[in-house]
Structures are given as structure tokens and as C-alpha cells.
């Protein structure tokens with residue numbers, strides 16, 4: 565919904581602030597129906613979740629239309645020392661498990677109680693591994709402000725009986741709020757060290773809200789561009805993880821840079837074709853944004869999906885992804901293997917398997933039906949899609 569900006573006097577703080585007025589009287593009975601600073605909560609605290617909180621918290625301190633404090637919901641766990649992760653984060657100002665050595669900003673407040681973390685927020689940033697978001701949303705029904713706006717940084721999709729569901733749509737439908745997306749070439753550990761990168765905000769029709777998200781995330785080292793193509797942006801972020809698994813197989817088999825480049829090109833083409841078949845509104849130009857080609861490149865060279873897939877291929881597929889993930893990532897989660905399965909289900913259901921040989925082959929290798937060496941032999945098969953053949957050469 566459009567937000568109107570106006571100058572108001574804060575009754576509590578006695579200072580002039582920019583207020584974001586939404587549908588007054590429909591904000592869950594909060595104390596600030598006359599005018600308020602936006603309150604931000606980050607739902608998730610893995611490596612990217614923690615960096616997202618750091619980015620946002622650096623801006624809420626500087627921009628007067630936001631409350632300084634940023635709440636970060638933590639899926640609670642007990643560390644080897646016996647301390648709760650939430651307590652360790654609040655004591656050290658670092659996520660000692662998922663992003664050690666990086667100060668988040670003193671205004672980041674970790675909270676293990678999700679209801680408490682979200683209840684006052686009108687800007688919700690969802691950034692958990694995609695396999696957990698359905699349960700999280702179910703637990704949040706009726707708990708978030710009705711005037712809240714959401715953004716999803718989650719790369720993944722859900723497949724329901726009625727078909728594939730983008731996570732931004734799942735969040736939106738379950739919680740009854742709008743949901744934009746932020747995707748891009750964003751390896752968390754590099755952004756944590758404030759190395760320059762770009763990102764893309766995908767929005768449906770509310771440009772003003774998209775600009776607020778851009779303002780909330782942008783820093784001199786994190787350049788965010790809004791694009792009116794929520795499905796295209798989200799599918800880029802989701803599907804590139806499958807391509808990264810393929811790139812990891814190539815690395816594990818020492819097939820060289822040319823082969824890897826070929827796999828990336830074939831993968832990018834399948835990403836575009838799959839996205840456009842699901843949503844005819846998806847724009848070709850989206851694939852040239854950070855969420856598209858740039859994210860495919862960075863993930864195929866520096867991501868966790870690539871790394872674990874490389875180990876899988878080196879072991880000849882004899883050790884499972886679950887085992888390798890647990891050993892190599894210590895609590896961090898892969899998205900590409902389950903996304904490959906979800907994409908495969910869509911392809912099979914719609915009779916598209918022949919048209920997406922790379923996506924199909926990645927899944928069949930992951931489940932042991934094909935050896936890792938099949939990645940080139942099968943992926944290079946000509947797609948049966950006219951869309952691909954037009955632009956394949």
C-alpha cells in the first residue's frame with residue numbers, strides 16, 4: 565500500500581521525525597497511530613541474515629525515519645560453551661556461530677522469541693534457509709502488524725500440489741502483507757567485510773515502498789537497484805543455486821574453465837526459459853541485473869553450493885549431500901539440492917523434463933541416479949524449447 569510521508573512531532577520523543585502513515589487504525593493497536601518511525605525486524609540470523617542485520621542497522625542509525633534498534637530473530641541453539649546463541653550475540657555483538665569476527669552494530673538486538681521479535685515491526689526482512697519458511701509463516705499468522713511490509717532475501721521456492729509457489733507469494737498469502745524481494749551477487753562473508761557489491765530489489769507495483777527498501781539496505785559498499793519484476797528477480801536468486809551445483813560437479817571432476825563457462829551459459833539459459841514459462845511477465849533485462857548473471861557467476865565460483873557439490877563429485881557421489889553439508893558447513897544450509905528437487909517436480913509435472921536437461925541432470929546426480937560425470941553429457945543436450953533454440957547460438 566502506498567505510504568505518505570509527512571512531518572509530525574513525536575509525542576514520545578519530542579522531536580520532529582518523518583512519519584510513514586499507512587492505513588491508520590489498522591496497525592494492530594500499536595501505540596503510534598498518529599505517526600511513527602519505521603521499526604525493522606530481521607527474521608533469520610544465519611550468515612546472510614546477520615549481514616543483512618548489519619547493513620540495515622547501519623542505516624537505521626543514520627536515517628531519522630527509522631527507529632535505531634533492529635531486532636533479529638534467532639533460531640535458538642546452545643553453543644558448545646553451554647551459552648545460548650542469542651545471549652552470545654547480545655553479549656559480544658557478533659554472531660559467534662554464523663558470522664564470527666564481525667560486529668553487527670550495537671543497535672542489533674537478538675531475540676529468540678519470534679512473536680516478540682515481529683510484533684511491533686512494520687518492516688519485516690525474511691532471511692532464513694528456504695526449507696524453514698513455511699513453518700515460520702504458519703507460526704506468525706495473526707502475529708504481525710496488518711500494516712507491515714515484508715521483503716524476502718530467501719533464495720528458494722516451494723512446490724505445492726497446485727504448483728510452484730514463490731516464497732514472496734507464500735509469505736504474502738500466509739501473512740496477508742505485501743512482500744518484495746532482494747537478491748544479488750551477495751556472498752555474505754564478503755559483504756560482511758564491506759567489499760563492494762550490488763543487489764536488486766524486485767517489486768510488484770509499489771515503487772515508493774521499493775525505494776524505502778533500497779534506502780534501508782544501501783551503503784557505499786552495497787549498491788541496490790529496484791526492478792519492477794518480482795518474479796524474475798526471485799527466480800534468478802532461486803535457480804542460480806541449481807546452476808552452482810552443476811558448476812561444483814565440473815570443478816570436482818577437474819573439467820576446466822571452458823567447460824564450467826559452458827555449464828554456466830547453459831544454466832543461465834535454462835533459468836531464463838523456466839522463469840518465462842512460469843511467468844510470462846518476466847523481463848529479459850532482469851537477467852543482466854545483479855540478481856541474474858552476476859549472482860550466477862559469484863555462486864559458481866565462491867558459493868557454498870559449489871563447494872559442497874565439488875566435494876560430492878570428488879567422492880564420486882558416494883557421500884551424500886546431507887553428510888557433506890553437515891561436515892563442511894557446520895550448521896549453514898545448502899539451498900541448491902532441495903531447489904533442484906523442487907524444480908524437477910515442476911518439470912516432471914508439466915512434461916518439461918526434455919526442455920531443461922541441465923536442471924534435470926543436476927537433480928538426478930544429487931539423488932544418485934546418474935554419476936557426477938553425467939553433468940556435461942546430459943546438460944548439453946539440445947533443449948526442445950523453441951524459446952531456447954532461438955537464442956542458443
Ligand SMILES: NC(=O)C1=CN([C@@H]2O[C@H](COP(=O)(O)OP(=O)(O)OC[C@H]3O[C@@H](n4cnc5c(N)ncnc54)[C@H](O)[C@@H]3O)[C@@H](O)[C@H]2O)C=CC1
Nearest residue numbers: 609610611612613639691692693696718719751752896897
Ligand atoms: N550466505 C550467503 O552468502 C547468502 C545467503 N542467501 C540466502 O539467504 C537465506 C538464509 O541463508 P543464511 O543466512 O546464509 O543461513 P545459513 O545457512 O548461514 O544458516 C542457517 C540458519 O538456519 C537456522 N536454522 C536451523 N534450523 C532451523 C529451523 N528448524 N528453523 C529455522 N531456522 C533454522 C540456523 O539457526 C541459521 O540461522 C538462504 O535462502 C540463502 O540462499 C542469499 C545471499 C547470500
Ligand SMILES: O=C(CO)COP(=O)(O)O
Nearest residue numbers: 748749750751867868869
Ligand atoms: O546466494 C549466494 C550468493 O549470492 C550464496 O550462495 P551459496 O548459498 O552457494 O553460498
